[in-house]
Amino acid sequence: MFNPLDFAEFQGTVEVPGFEGTYDSYMVDDDAMYPAMLSHIKAVLESGDLPDELIDREQRHPEILPTQRAKMFVSEARALEQDAFQLAMIPRSEFEDGEADLTVRAQALELARRWFTAALRNVAGPIHVHHVSAAGKRFRQ
Amino acid sequence: MASLQTNRLRFNLLGSYFRAAAVPTNFFAALTETTTAPTVDTNTKGELTEVANGNGYVTGGIQLSRNSTDFDVLTEDDTNDRAIIQIKDMVWTASGGPIPASGAGPRWMIVTDDNVTQGSREVLAAFDLVSERTVSDTQTLTVQNAEMRLTAA
Numbered sequence: 001m002f003n004p005l006d007f008a009e010f011q012g013t014v015e016v017p018g019f020e021g022t023y024d025s026y027m028v029d030d031d032a033m034y035p036a037m038l039s040h041i042k043a044v045l046e047s048g049d050l051p052d053e054l055i056d057r058e059q060r061h062p063e064i065l066p067t068q069r070a071k072m073f074v075s076e077a078r079a080l081e082q083d084a085f086q087l088a089m090i091p092r093s094e095f096e097d098g099e100a101d102l103t104v105r106a107q108a109l110e111l112a113r114r115w116f117t118a119a120l121r122n123v124a125g126p127i128h129v130h131h132v133s134a135a136g137k138r139f140r141q
Numbered sequence: 142m143a144s145l146q147t148n149r150l151r152f153n154l155l156g157s158y159f160r161a162a163a164v165p166t167n168f169f170a171a172l173t174e175t176t177t178a179p180t181v182d183t184n185t186k187g188e189l190t191e192v193a194n195g196n197g198y199v200t201g202g203i204q205l206s207r208n209s210t211d212f213d214v215l216t217e218d219d220t221n222d223r224a225i226i227q228i229k230d231m232v233w234t235a236s237g238g239p240i241p242a243s244g245a246g247p248r249w250m251i252v253t254d255d256n257v258t259q260g261s262r263e264v265l266a267a268f269d270l271v272s273e274r275t276v277s278d279t280q281t282l283t284v285q286n287a288e289m290r291l292t293a294a
Contacts, residue, residue: 016208016209019207019208020206020208020210021208021209021210022209023209023213023215030219030220060229060230061230061232061283063232063234063281063283064230064232064281064283064285068283068285069285069286072285072286113218114286114288117214117216117227117286118286121213121214121227125213126209126210126213126214127213127214127215128214128215128216128217129214129215129216129217130216130217130219131216131217131218131219131220131221132219132220133219133220137219137220137221139220140220140221141221
């Protein structure tokens with residue numbers, strides 16, 4: 001099972017004076033997260049199973065089925081071009097600005113980020129996420 | 142879904158952060174028809190056509206409180222040079238008939254401030270629902286993982 005906490009370093013719990021509620025802050029190393037996330041999405045598509053990390057176990061909304069978010073993300077992943085995930089693994093520096101492949105690549109990367117965010121939100125509750133990259137922003141869109 | 146953030150949002154953010162300009166107590170997520178598409182230049186809800194009140198849709202939309210429950214994910218993205226805030230899942234349930242109660246169905250979900258005058262509510266963001274939606278009685282219109290993004294350039 002994919003665990004987003006394997007790629008998110010807890011930074012602390014934030015309380016905002018004067019406002020209700022708190023949220024946990026995480027730092028995410030994109031150089032580790034994106035490859036893992038892209039591989040995981042491909043594996044989910046190949047298996048045909050719903051991703052467990054996106055099942056809404058908290059039942060945030062009684063009107064929304066717990067599996068709805070998972071189905072939505074899987075549907076989006078299936079709608080991408082076949083080579084999107086492969087292109088997403090190639091560093092941004094190897095593309096020229098304006099290349100057609102960049103659009104497809106960006107779609108896969110954006111899906112991966114949103115999928116990861118949803119998975120982290122599912123397990124951690126309200127969150128702040130700081131995405132960082134030490135390796136030259138290779139997964140920049 | 143495609144989304145946009147208006148220049149009014151950007152203006153308000155700078156004003157509240159650097160000039161301590163007043164901020165709304167709450168925000169609202171409302172539904173508008175396809176009659177007029179929101180753009181980055183849209184200022185107020187009066188420039189758009191809101192979905193008819195009734196059958197589970199209340200004029201003005203659903204209130205969003207300024208907290209981490211209603212804006213449940215805040216992202217600083219150094220890889221893509223942007224900041225993102227996510228809105229909680231939004232659900233409208235048709236009751237006593239379809240949504241819309243009359244007229245055209247929703248095509249856009251917009252985020253506004255809480256001005257007491259509906260037409261004067263400032264439009265801060267808009268989310269394209271891709272096509273006009275009609276929700277049958279007892280069914281739901283759900284908008285999940287809607288994000289507002291501010292990019293560096």
